Amino acid sequence: MPLHYFESMNNPVIRKYVSVDNRSVKVNGTGLLLNEQGADFGEFMKQIYHSCSISYLKFFKMDPQSKLGFVAAKILLQDDDRDRFEPEEKAIVLANSASSLNTDEKYFESINDIPSPAVFVYTLPNIVAGEICIHHNLKGENTFFIQEESDIQFMVSYLNILFNTTSTRKVIAGWVEVDLADNYRAFLMDVEKENGGESQGNFTVDFIHQIFKL
Amino acid sequence: MSVYLESENIITSLGFSVEENMKAMGEGISGIQMCSNTTLSDQAFPVSLVDKNRLNAALSGFSLPDDSTFGKLVFLSAKEALKGSSVDPSDPRTVFILSTTKGNIELMRGKGNNAGNNRLLLWHSADQIRRYYGNPNKVIVVSNACISGLLAMIVGQRLIKNGDYDHAVIVGADVVSKFIVSGFQSFLSLSANPCKPFDRDRDGLTLGEGAGTVVLSNRRPNGRKTVTELVSGASANDANHISGPSRTGEGLYIALKQALKGIDEDPGFISAHGTATPFNDDMESIALTRAGLAHIPANSVKGFIGHTLGAAGIIESLIGAWCLSENMMLKNMGLQHQGLVNSLNTPIENLQQPFRTFVKTASGFGGCNAAALFRKHE
Amino acid sequence: MEELKEKLKVQLIAQLNLEDITPEDINSSDPLFGEGLGLDSIDALEIIVLLQKEYGIKIEDTKKGKEIFQSIDTLAAYITENRK
Numbered sequence: 248m249p250l251h252y253f254e255s256m257n258n259p260v261i262r263k264y265v266s267v268d269n270r271s272v273k274v275n276g277t278g279l280l281l282n283e284q285g286a287d288f289g290e291f292m293k294q295i296y297h298s299c300s301i302s303y304l305k306f307f308k309m310d311p312q313s314k315l316g317f318v319a320a321k322i323l324l325q326d327d328d329r330d331r332f333e334p335e336e337k338a339i340v341l342a343n344s345a346s347s348l349n350t351d352e353k354y355f356e357s358i359n360d361i362p363s364p365a366v367f368v369y370t371l372p373n374i375v376a377g378e379i380c381i382h383h384n385l386k387g388e389n390t391f392f393i394q395e396e397s398d399i400q401f402m403v404s405y406l407n408i409l410f411n412t413t414s415t416r417k418v419i420a421g422w423v424e425v426d427l428a429d430n431y432r433a434f435l436m437d438v439e440k441e442n443g444g445e446s447q448g449n450f451t452v453d454f455i456h457q458i459f460k461l
Numbered sequence: 462m463s464v465y466l467e468s469e470n471i472i473t474s475l476g477f478s479v480e481e482n483m484k485a486m487g488e489g490i491s492g493i494q495m496c497s498n499t500t501l502s503d504q505a506f507p508v509s510l511v512d513k514n515r516l517n518a519a520l521s522g523f524s525l526p527d528d529s530t531f532g533k534l535v536f537l538s539a540k541e542a543l544k545g546s547s548v549d550p551s552d553p554r555t556v557f558i559l560s561t562t563k564g565n566i567e568l569m570r571g572k573g574n575n576a577g578n579n580r581l582l583l584w585h586s587a588d589q590i591r592r593y594y595g596n597p598n599k600v601i602v603v604s605n606a607c608i609s610g611l612l613a614m615i616v617g618q619r620l621i622k623n624g625d626y627d628h629a630v631i632v633g634a635d636v637v638s639k640f641i642v643s644g645f646q647s648f649l650s651l652s653a654n655p656c657k658p659f660d661r662d663r664d665g666l667t668l669g670e671g672a673g674t675v676v677l678s679n680r681r682p683n684g685r686k687t688v689t690e691l692v693s694g695a696s697a698n699d700a701n702h703i704s705g706p707s708r709t710g711e712g713l714y715i716a717l718k719q720a721l722k723g724i725d726e727d728p729g730f731i732s733a734h735g736t737a738t739p740f741n742d743d744m745e746s747i748a749l750t751r752a753g754l755a756h757i758p759a760n761s762v763k764g765f766i767g768h769t770l771g772a773a774g775i776i777e778s779l780i781g782a783w784c785l786s787e788n789m790m791l792k793n794m795g796l797q798h799q800g801l802v803n804s805l806n807t808p809i810e811n812l813q814q815p816f817r818t819f820v821k822t823a824s825g826f827g828g829c830n831a832a833a834l835f836r837k838h839e
Numbered sequence: 840m841e842e843l844k845e846k847l848k849v850q851l852i853a854q855l856n857l858e859d860i861t862p863e864d865i866n867s868s869d870p871l872f873g874e875g876l877g878l879d880s881i882d883a884l885e886i887i888v889l890l891q892k893e894y895g896i897k898i899e900d901t902k903k904g905k906e907i908f909q910s911i912d913t914l915a916a917y918i919t920e921n922r923k
Contacts, residue, residue, distance in 0.1 A: 304877045307858035335697060335715045346564075346583050346604055348575065351640075355569050358643050361892050364884035365855075367644035368704050368826060371562060373605045377827030380698040386715055389696045389829045390612060393583040393602035401599065408619050413695065414719060427576040648884060649901055705880050 259410050259438050259450040264421075264458055265323045267295070267315060267433040274322060276458060288431060292318060299325065303382065310350040310369035311431065313378045316341070316423040319433035320379040323419065327437065329384065336416040338388035338409055339376045342402065343424035346372045346393050352427060375423050387415055397422050397434075399455045406450075410440045422459075434459055464618045466689040466835075467628070467678040468546035470538045471776045473671040473766045474509040477519065478541065483783050486765045487811065491794055493655040493667050493767055502642045507655045509669035509767035510637060526589035527580060531565045534634040534672035539590055542674035547682070548628040550594035556626045557594070558601045559587035560613035560633040561771040567638040590632065598626075606825030607734070608696060609633065610673065610774025615694030615833055617677045627679050633772035634672035641770070642668065648704070650738055656768075658735035658761035659742050659793055659807045661800020666736040669767025673775030687837050689782040692818075694833030695719030704826050706740045710748025712830035713822060717752040720820070720832040728757055728834065729816030730790045732781040734824045735761020736768055737795070741824065746801035748830075754820075758806050764794030774823050778835065781819045785837045789813050844915045851911075854889045855882050867911040883908055894922045 266273045269288070272280040272295055280298055282291050288311060295318040296306055306317060350369045357363045368374065373391040380386065388409055394401070402420060409415040421435035438450060470478060474492025475485040485492070497505040516533050525536055543550055550557075564583045569575055579585045587600040603613040610633040617629035635641075645651045645668065652665030682688050697715035699707035707713075721728070731754060733745055749755050762780055769776050784790050790812040799807060817837055824830045848862035857876060865876070872878045883901070886908055890896040896918065898904050907917045 304858065307856045308881075334700060335719070339698070344582065344584060348581055351563075351566060351569060351581075352572055352575055354644070355640060356572055358639060361888050362643040362647040363888060364644075364647040365881050367647055368881060370640075370644065371604070371606045371826055373825075373827040373829060374703050377698065377703045377829065380700045380828060381702070384700050386698050386700050386712060389605065389608075389698045389827075390603065390616065391605045393587075393604050394599075395582075395584045395588070398599060401601070404623070404625060405616075405619075408623050412619065412622070414722075647888070649887075649899065702879065703881075 258448060259406065259440050261449050262437045262439055263323055264434070264436040265319050267319045269431065272322065279322065288429065308365065309378060310366070311425040312347060312349060312423060313369060313375040315425055315431055315433045316375035317378050317382065319423065319435045320383065320419060323435050323437050324383050332416050334384045334386035336387055336414050337385040338415045338418045339379060339385055340388070340390050340402065340406060340418055340420045341376050341423055342392040342394050342397065343372060343422055344393065344395060345424055345426040348427050349425045349429065379419060385419065388413060397459060399459060400452050403450065403452050403455065406438060416440045462622055462679055463690050464621045464677050464679055465681055466675055466691065466782055467548055467680065467682045468542050468676040469674060469779045470541035471671065471673045471779050472511055472534060472538050473669065473769065473776065474511060475766060477515065479779055479783055483780065486762065486791055489794065491655060491765050501637065501639050502646065506642070506651060507667050508637055509667065511670045526593050527586065529565050529568060529580065531567065531586065531634055531636045532589065534636065535559070535586065535590055535632050538634065538672035538674040539630060539632045542676055543630065546676045548676050548678055550630055551596055552628065553597050554627040555596060556598045556601060556620065556629050557587060557591045557596055558603065558613050558617050558629055558631040559583065560603045560609040560631065560775065561635055562604060562606060562609060563635055563641060566640045567636055569640065604771070605829055606827050607770055607773060608823040608825045608829045608831040609771040610776070611694070611778065611821055611823045611831040611833055612696055612774065614675060614677065614691060614775060614778060615696065615831060618691045618694060621677060621679050629677045630674065631677060631775060632672065632674045633775040635670065635770040635772050637668050637670040652737065655795055656737035656763055657795035657797070658737040658763055659799065659801055659805065660737070660796045661798040663737040663739060663742060666738055667763065667767040669763070669769040671766060671769040671772045671776055673772050673779055675775055675779060687786040687839055689785060690836045690838060692834040692836050693720050694831065696829060696831040699828035699830065701828055703828060706744035706824065707828070710744050710751055712828055713745060713748035713824055713832070714751045716830045716832040717748065717754065717822065720834055724834060726818070728754070728818045728820040730819045731757050731759040732777050732819055732821045733759045733761050734822050735763055737763060743802040744824070746803040746805050749805060750803040755803060755805055758790055758808055758812055760791055760793045760807065762791060764796070774821065774831070778821045778833070781821055782835060785816050785819055785835065788815050790816065840915055840919065843918065844911050847911055847915055850889055850893060854885055865911060869910060871908055871910055890918070894918050896921050
């Protein structure tokens with residue numbers, strides 16, 4: 248067997264990446280949906296949701312950060328073959344800077360009236376990861392990191408540890424944030440340990456820096 | 462390479478060191494008391510709180526990087542743990558990791574008054590402690606609901622094993638605030654009485670306040686009767702519901718299976734999550750049964766110190782490590798009548814017998830679960 | 840009673856963020872939980888909030904909630920008996 252076969256076994260690859268911000272939804276750096284009317288967050292999320300042609304009533308109950316992560320993951324995994332890996336081989340590793348402060352503030356406002364359990368449950372950053380796991384049946388490793396700014400070096404290093412030392416074979420990884428000023432941004436990658444093919448060797452700090460900025 | 466628990470501290474209602482906490486728990490004393498502080502809740506409720514006068518006294522004379530209750534807990538716990546450590550916190554081979562769910566949420570104000578307040582940012586809280594010790598590395602913050610503490614230890618262990626660092630100072634803390642109390646009340650999850658993990662009549666959890674710090678190192682600690690190794694750990698998701706425990710114990714079962722992969726001996730005991738909500742404890746009994754561990758003695762220490770949220774995984778792991786070294790296992794405080802969907806081996810008296818290993822588990826909102834195996838070396 | 844039921848439907852849709860569902864879609868005798876509206880345990884807690892906010896009724900026992908929250912019919916009957 249040629250040597251490069253073994254290399255392709257060991258090098259994770261980014262199969263696909265998706266970014267969502269107030270201007271557009273991009274897949275692999277190419278615009279999929281533009282927010283031409285300058286729709287506000289709620290409207291834009293609804294547009295993206297409808298563009299996915301799904302019916303998932305729970306979407307409308309989610310807090311902004313979960314809506315954002317949910318649509319990004321939905322687009323990322325739209326053409327994914329669910330059965331290629333076992334659920335417990337599929338991990339999710341997310342990060343942001345503001346934790347769940349946007350929803351924390353909303354919940355705080357409800358305390359002196361009647362506290363809302365449906366808002367409280369979203370006052371944890373990892374709930375968006377939970378929503379994504381539920382919809383895509385991901386049962387593997389779960390971690391939410393809080394970072395001053397996106398630490399791509401760390402993310403690459405941690406994903407490599409998961410691939411090399413755990414049962415993980417696929418990771419949904421990236422950044423999902425709606426901050427206190429309502430600024431929002433999601434960047435998710437679908438990273439797999441075994442793939443080969445064209446995207447070979449793209450799981451590098453440099454490459455992710457490039458695509459994260461797009 | 463092995464990763465050891467090099468040095469530690471815990472701060473709870475029962476004391477400001479592991480020794481002090483263990484002495485109280487060993488004697489069957491619970492730190493849960495009724496609280497009628499209306500800044501926390503309109504109705505009196507049982508809770509385990511850190512003695513603030515003592516906290517302030519312990520810190521008098523220090524110029525604190527953050528003088529909030531959360532900042533004080535993090536600072537004092539890290540300081541106490543590092544006091545007994547040979548690890549240099551300023552060493553570039555040392556990394557700081559913070560685990561918390563809500564950090565300084567006590568400082569939150571009305572809408573529009575929070576955007577400029579860095580103290581609300583969890584990475585900022587972590588960075589304060591890193592700066593204080595002159596550590597050159599980026600801090601790591603794990604905020605993953607109630608598995609945060611255990612997951613932070615697993616992350617630290619992995620980074621050391623991978624050679625990224627030699628040592629990790631892992632601090633976990635959460636403060637009982639109105640924010641948290643009202644939230645659990647809105648979920649109808651707080652019991653009106655001190656919690657009763659695994660009991661037939663359990664009807665909710667009791668919140669706890671606290672901090673825990675563990676220094677992990679690839680260097681085997683000297684001068685100890687026994688040392689504890691963090692052998693392996695894993696996390697997993699139920700993929701079922703964001704707040705309701707899985708009816709099949711799915712995520713916890715997977716986390717246990719992964720953490721114990723390749724381990725052929727039964728663990729000595731299980732330090733379970735055991736929040737004392739009806740569904741959580743049943744879920745754990747299902748997962749432990751599926752994992753073939755229903756016969757292993759299991760306890761929850763939440764009847765002593767409540768649920769310390771983001772600190773729980775660290776505090777409870779350190780309690781487990783102490784018990785391992787003393788060849789004892791704490792009883793299930795608050796348990797009178799076993800009543801789980803699958804029965805477990807949940808002692809109601811302290812056990813005194815040789816133990817070599819224990820498993821710590823945790824589960825949380827978002828469907829997350831974690832498990833880790835600890836082993837004693839004589 | 841009919842008026843209360845119609846009002847409840849509107850309130851439920853708002854409180855539980857039931858997107859794309861109109862009061863006409865909800866049959867008063869249909870089960871609220873399980874199939875249909877896809878409600879879950881968090882929705883049950885939110886109905887408790889709704890009862891407290893709009894009708895001054897406090898429910899602290901979740902087991903009791905199960906019976907009351909069966910349908911719009913049972914909910915309306917409970918409110919009529921207990922409202923202040």
